[in-house]
Amino acid sequence: MIKQALISVYDKKYIVDFARFLSSKGIKLISTSGTAKLLRDNGLEITDVSAITGFREILGGRVKTLHPSILAGILARREDQLEELYSLGIEPIDIVVVNLYPFEGVVKRGAELEEALENIDIGGVTLIRASAKNFKDVVIITDPEDYGTVEKEIESTGDVSYEARKSLAIKAFAVTSRYDSIISNYLDGSRTPKYFLVGGERSLELRYGENPHQIASAYTTSGISVLSAKQIQGKELSYNNILDLDIAWSLSRSFEKPCVSVIKHNAPCGVAVAEDILSAFNNAWQADPVSAFGSILGINRELDEPLAKAIDPYFVECIICPGISEGAVEVLRHKKNLRILVHSNFYQLPEGLEIKGIQGGFLIQEWDTGDVKEFKVVTETPLEETLKDDLIFAYKVVKFVKSNAIVVAKDGKTLGIGGGQPNRVDSVRLAISHAGKDSSGAVLASDGFFPFPDSVEEAGKAGIKAIIQPGGSIRDKESIEMANKYRVAMVFTGMRHFRH
Structure with a gap:
């Protein structure tokens, strides 16, 4: 009692x-x-x-x-x-x-x-x-x-x-x-203290992890996360959905202009910025419509009725956005399995540290929130002023692609993305093959330096007009000479964006 x-x-x-x-x-x-x-x-x-x-x-x-x-x-x-x-x-x-x-x-x-x-x-x-x-x-x-x-x-x-x-x-x-x-x-007081202690609260008990035989749950620590978003429609989130939503949210909020990111298996397959969000969606989806099937969308503007009608014919797993109109809700209501998440703090940057598990321990690091404000032209070939915005766009996108990462872009949209390859030149070939003939006149971004000039040669042969990369290779001079040979402008940022 x-x-x-x-x-x-x-x-x-x-x-x-x-x-x-x-x-x-x-x-x-x-x-x-x-x-x-x-x-x-x-x-x-x-x-x-x-x-x-x-x-x-x-x-x-x-x-x-x-x-x-x-x-x-x-x-x-x-x-x-x-x-x-x-x-x-x-x-x-x-x-x-x-x-x-x-x-x-x-x-x-x-x-x-x-x-x-x-x-x-x-x-x-x-x-x-x-x-x-x-x-x-x-x-x-x-x-x-x-x-x-x-x-x-x-x-x-x-x-x-x-x-x-x-x-x-x-x-x-x-x-x-x-x-x-x-x-x-x-x-x-250290960013990486001797005794790193972290506590989390379970937000979701998941049906399973990456695969059905793995037990999993989702936890929040402190600060804003993708789990802070409100799910207004659709079936329960999966482990893989949450990983992809995190990338979709992080990528699309990186841009001030209207942006849509199309994410599949924790990597972008299409990203675009435009003067309006509907154009951004159409360009992002058409960047790789085959891979976009069953994807996750990150949208950095309100999801309005015209955009909802454009999305409606396609199979999309999840959408995360800062808001949604009543008209859009009505358009998409019939898609019972489509998960729609509205994030009231969509543009807030991550707090704390990134934690990655390894067997018997974990790694911590600061989030990669670095953006390139300036870069140095290192070639005799001058950089055309009209290509600068595309270079910055491509370099923002490339940091969300698994290393070795390459992005080919033009007019504020990705044309080809190559990632996850053990050698950089294969990623270059993959991105260029996706872009096809559209590579001519486009720009190319690399998350790391070129260890050999072969990647630059592949880009030059495909008609790439400008390359953005961090620089820092002992063979930078050879890559610069190759760029000059193909009349490709190349810029160094001094900031690498590996992602593993």
Whole structure:
């Protein structure tokens, strides 16, 4: 039977209503200073923690709940330790409602060390861990969104089920684990700290992973992700859908102009920018209509009715966009399997670090958000002014293609994409073969330098007018000479864009 609850919260969302509910069930409420004042101001009868401990808050509130009278009331096993507890004049505490000082928010806004340290919660973490350890006898609530669940259980049975208690305890330990990881990473101060700790919350239980025999789930950490998007239509997302949506979103938001990216197997098969989003879609789709079958679309403008009508005849797995009109929803409603995701923070850049798993560990690195603002013409052949926009466009696209990566582009659209080849010249040949005769007068982007001049020779033979690449090969001079031979302008960026 639940008789007593301890409430000590920083985030006071919903707390007055929840405390009022507990009080209405005859549950005695104990609280700390700030929370107690709020609850009293709203007409609730509250017992101060100091009245239980016989010890006032000290050190400016640093020590409030760290006392045997509180911790024993939480940790006592009801089956065999109540007699000892009562002999000490201590009453058991059956519900603990705690959330923590906002350390993460404080350090994100650039607080100084002293302010950050003051926002490391000690008492709250102790209460959470003690309650979660004894979850069979104590209900621990760390999230205001869980108040309703507990209310329903108490309203229905007068108690909280074992399953709900255990679930809340699991969440509680995850909260303290993540909290400590943020503190550890902050105090280290390095972008790649010695002890890299990361916590995630499961957003989706997936049917399977990359293949049906693999178990998988999707997790969010902090910041905005593709999983933050709202799915408004279609069947559940798959593991592969999420990977492709992430690329589609990341690529299409890279451009200010209206852009559509067509993604298949975690790589672009068609990308285009244009003055309007409908033209961008048509150009991106026609870049490789065979590969586009069953693809994922990234659209960086509202999906309107004319665009929806253009998409409707084709088989598309998923769409991610910043908004969608009512007319577009009606046009695509009949496609029951088409997953449409609307992302309210479509243009926000990724936070934190990129994490890639390896057997027995993982790698971390900064996200590749680098864009080329300037480049150096290294050939005698001058660069035509009209080709600059296409060079920048192609170089933005190439960083989303698996290395060795090559993109052939013209007039703001990809004509051929070659990626994932062990040698660069094969990727060049693949991209040029996709582009066909349209290679003549186009530009070519490479994510890495050319180790030999053969790639430049292939480009020159195909009629490529300009090449953009990072440079840095010991044979750069040979590649430059080959470019001059074919009257191809070549520029160096000094920024590589490998993707593995």
